[in-house]
Amino acid sequence: MGRLVMKFGGTSVANVERIQNVARHVKREVDAGHDVAVVVSAMSGKTNELVGWAKETSALHDAREYDAVVASGEQVTSGLLAIALQGLGIQARSWQGWQIPIHTSDAHASARILGIDGSEIVSRFKTRKEVAVIAGFQGIHKDSGRITTLGRGGSDTSAVAIAAALHADRCDIYTDVDGVYTTDPRVVPKAKRLDKVAFEEMLEMASQGAKVLQVRSVELGLVHNMPIFVRSSFDKPEDIDPHGTPPGTLICSEEEIVESQVVTGIAFSKDEAQISVRHIEDKPGIAAAIFGPLADASINVDMIVQNVSEDGKYTDLTFTVPATDFVRAKDTIAKAKDKIGYAKVDAATDVAKVSVIGIGMRSHAGVAARAFKALSERNINIRAITTSEIKFSLLIDAAYTELAVRTLHTLYGLDQT
Amino acid sequence: MGRLVMKFGGTSVANVERIQNVARHVKREVDAGHDVAVVVSAMSGKTNELVGWAKETSALHDAREYDAVVASGEQVTSGLLAIALQGLGIQARSWQGWQIPIHTSDAHASARILGIDGSEIVSRFKTRKEVAVIAGFQGIHKDSGRITTLGRGGSDTSAVAIAAALHADRCDIYTDVDGVYTTDPRVVPKAKRLDKVAFEEMLEMASQGAKVLQVRSVELGLVHNMPIFVRSSFDKPEDIDPHGTPPGTLICSEEEIVESQVVTGIAFSKDEAQISVRHIEDKPGIAAAIFGPLADASINVDMIVQNVSEDGKYTDLTFTVPATDFVRAKDTIAKAKDKIGYAKVDAATDVAKVSVIGIGMRSHAGVAARAFKALSERNINIRAITTSEIKFSLLIDAAYTELAVRTLHTLYGLDQT
Numbered sequence A, B: 001m002g003r004l005v006m007k008f009g010g011t012s013v014a015n016v017e018r019i020q021n022v023a024r025h026v027k028r029e030v031d032a033g034h035d036v037a038v039v040v041s042a043m044s045g046k047t048n049e050l051v052g053w054a055k056e057t058s059a060l061h062d063a064r065e066y067d068a069v070v071a072s073g074e075q076v077t078s079g080l081l082a083i084a085l086q087g088l089g090i091q092a093r094s095w096q097g098w099q100i101p102i103h104t105s106d107a108h109a110s111a112r113i114l115g116i117d118g119s120e121i122v123s124r125f126k127t128r129k130e131v132a133v134i135a136g137f138q139g140i141h142k143d144s145g146r147i148t149t150l151g152r153g154g155s156d157t158s159a160v161a162i163a164a165a166l167h168a169d170r171c172d173i174y175t176d177v178d179g180v181y182t183t184d185p186r187v188v189p190k191a192k193r194l195d196k197v198a199f200e201e202m203l204e205m206a207s208q209g210a211k212v213l214q215v216r217s218v219e220l221g222l223v224h225n226m227p228i229f230v231r232s233s234f235d236k237p238e239d240i241d242p243h244g245t246p247p248g249t250l251i252c253s254e255e256e257i258v259e260s261q262v263v264t265g266i267a268f269s270k271d272e273a274q275i276s277v278r279h280i281e282d283k284p285g286i287a288a289a290i291f292g293p294l295a296d297a298s299i300n301v302d303m304i305v306q307n308v309s310e311d312g313k314y315t316d317l318t319f320t321v322p323a324t325d326f327v328r329a330k331d332t333i334a335k336a337k338d339k340i341g342y343a344k345v346d347a348a349t350d351v352a353k354v355s356v357i358g359i360g361m362r363s364h365a366g367v368a369a370r371a372f373k374a375l376s377e378r379n380i381n382i383r384a385i386t387t388s389e390i391k392f393s394l395l396i397d398a399a400y401t402e403l404a405v406r407t408l409h410t411l412y413g414l415d416q417t
Helices: A016-031 A046-057 A062-071 A072-087 A119-128 A154-165 A201-205 A214-223 A287-294 A322-335 A359-363 A366-378 A397-413 B017-031 B044-059 B063-070 B072-087 B119-128 B154-165 B199-207 B216-225 B287-298 B322-336 B357-362 B367-377 B398-411
Strands: A002-006 A035-040 A092-095 A101-102 A113-116 A131-135 A138-141 A148-151 A172-174 A196-198 A228-232 A249-252 A265-282 A304-306 A314-322 A343-355 A380-389 A389-395 B001-006 B035-040 B093-094 B103-104 B113-116 B131-135 B136-142 B146-149 B170-175 B197-199 B228-232 B249-252 B266-280 B304-306 B314-320 B344-357 B382-388 B392-399
Touching: A002 A016, A002 A154, A016 A035, A016 A072, A016 B044, A035 A072, A035 A119, A035 A154, A046 A062, A046 A072, A046 B017, A046 B072, A046 B146, A062 A072, A062 A148, A062 B072, A062 B093, A072 A092, A072 A131, A072 B044, A072 B063, A072 B072, A092 B063, A101 A154, A101 B216, A113 A154, A113 B131, A119 A131, A138 A154, A148 B119, A154 A214, A154 A389, A154 B304, A196 A201, A201 A214, A201 A249, A201 A265, A201 A343, A265 A287, A265 A397, A287 A304, A287 A314, A287 A322, A304 A380, A314 A322, A314 A380, A314 B103, A322 A343, A343 A366, A343 A397, A366 A380, A366 A389, A366 A397, A389 A397, B001 B154, B017 B035, B017 B072, B035 B072, B035 B119, B035 B154, B044 B063, B044 B072, B063 B072, B063 B146, B072 B093, B072 B131, B103 B154, B113 B154, B119 B131, B136 B154, B154 B170, B154 B216, B197 B199, B199 B216, B199 B266, B199 B344, B216 B228, B266 B287, B266 B322, B266 B398, B287 B322, B304 B382, B314 B322, B314 B382, B322 B344, B344 B367, B344 B398, B367 B382, B367 B392, B367 B398, B392 B398
Parallel strands: A002 A035, A002 A172, A035 A131, A092 A131, A101 A138, A172 A228, A196 A249, B001 B035, B001 B170, B035 B131, B093 B131, B103 B136, B170 B228, B197 B249
Antiparallel strands: A101 A113, A138 A148, A228 A249, A265 A314, A265 A343, A304 A314, A343 A389, A380 A389, B103 B113, B136 B146, B228 B249, B266 B314, B266 B344, B304 B314, B344 B392, B382 B392
């Protein structure tokens, strides 16, 4: 007997038939004796439809009203799943964010969860074995009494936050993939599913473009030490042994990973642009002169590389931005030329970032060096390098992305055998 | 300067373009200096879609969860209309039933409004000139904190109840007809729009099949003496002079109707079935023996005719039921034969009820007699007659419905000139 939060995304609740399938997944866990809270997204396509209406109504739509409109999608699926569960003979009740309540900040359309009162739900676990079906993605701002939403992908975050509030043993995220892979299987067919990934590794993988889970939900998992199990919603509920070990990936604390690999996965992103500011004075305040204006323009800078200057006087500084912000970033730097005082700017959009991630790097030397050698043997030029404790990222020409990922995947022994 | 509640139904908010049209109607009244609360239905078709999903999910769906699902339709339109109003530069805020709150009974899917706290909305009228956009059809049950709905057509009822709670001067119901007519214009092309109708007359017209307004909303108007103005939502907002008298029908108290007609309108219904129980003992308790079992079977009996028996011993009793309940009603009477003790039952489904309505009947004698004469001249046989203070109803063969309605319409001087 344990306590479980199960989260199902939009494709898993896309129509009544799939909602009934979800109900059978839930029934399996209830029958196994677990207390269960389910978190659901809106039917796939619904949120886009609602967002479209809000935008069509007025280009300058009020975020508070946008949230009232958009949150209705999850209200529908939570009610329908409660009905489906009752149809299987299971006690169930739907909960909107304001009913629990899930208190959030007032940053409408991208609110942050501040607190969840799980007491009523837990009490109903005990007195009635009642399943709580919770509308994901939404909450309420305490002072205004207005509905808030967490922003896209927020249901993952809802699920992990609710799991923490209910002191659940685990948060199961049912998704359209059956786990987290060493890299994108479309690029590397030999990519294999990971049984376990540390929160920190998953954070690097997720923010590097492995789009299985919302980054914020992994952060929450790390903070609350709430194990997150990523598994497939397409498995037939009847085929799964609730007492066995289903296929999937457990995202958990480092301590629970007994045999950690040096490298866990390879992430990559092609939506990068590189800007190199040449011949700037190597003096305090120069970085602020460059990145201050970019921050003011809300441009998200990712890699930053500045080498130690040879003469102690002048140096180059390279950074990357999302490709969509490339033109704005170049303009921003051009406007600040007098303040920064550079010779020229080199820029490129046909670049990609490849990241190698693994907690084992902490205790293993020379991990990155092996990559440099292997890539040079393939004639892949490395434009820039950044490193952190558990990751290093390489900026390369975009054309070589797939070759580089496959080469590194094999190099670090990640290929499926 | 006054205070106005404006209600728009599903066809008026069917898409973003129409919602923007509604916003311009609201702007006109705001610009004229009024405090405005708007009550909206779901986009037309949405409620049916949501109801369909709930039924498809489980035949035995829980009414509490049904309400959570179905109420989402009004949430969407209230948010979108608030956005549209803001787009026109008007302060506006959406309100769900639970936010106001609108307290209702716990009879989910057909809840009754128990109380509305309009204080916050009125305060915002005063401090910010803020338009309240209220989701119709829904409320909240205080003890359970669950969303409730009022049942089909409930948005009219929401609107009048809110108008009463806000002490509005008038409740404008925008609909797809431009008012209440003396009878159905599809049957009598010469039917004319009424400028004013008394609440009591409208109650008779509505329950007799004039489907302009929900009966409950008219009852509420009567109780709170809240004038209801039925008008067209298809008029161009720009063409209406907010200080003039727009086309429509005002449903108001009898006192406000200066020149009352003897007959205000003719209503009719073809969905009737007649059951005559022959040769029953004329003794106390016999009516109870017939109508008790029908009530237990939730069959709604409409006309009841029992004549005084000639010999003081035996009589006949005729009643009508909705055509859809005909078979069940016959079965119920057949099963109770021993208890009732009748000779035989005559039944017919090809019957229609025609009702003549007018507050003036109270003070005018011989109104019905003129109808009997006119119909007999047309060879229309009257099967049964019932009368009330302001109405009489005739049961006739269904084939003669249109002829009878047209004849009576002319007879009482209702034809458009």
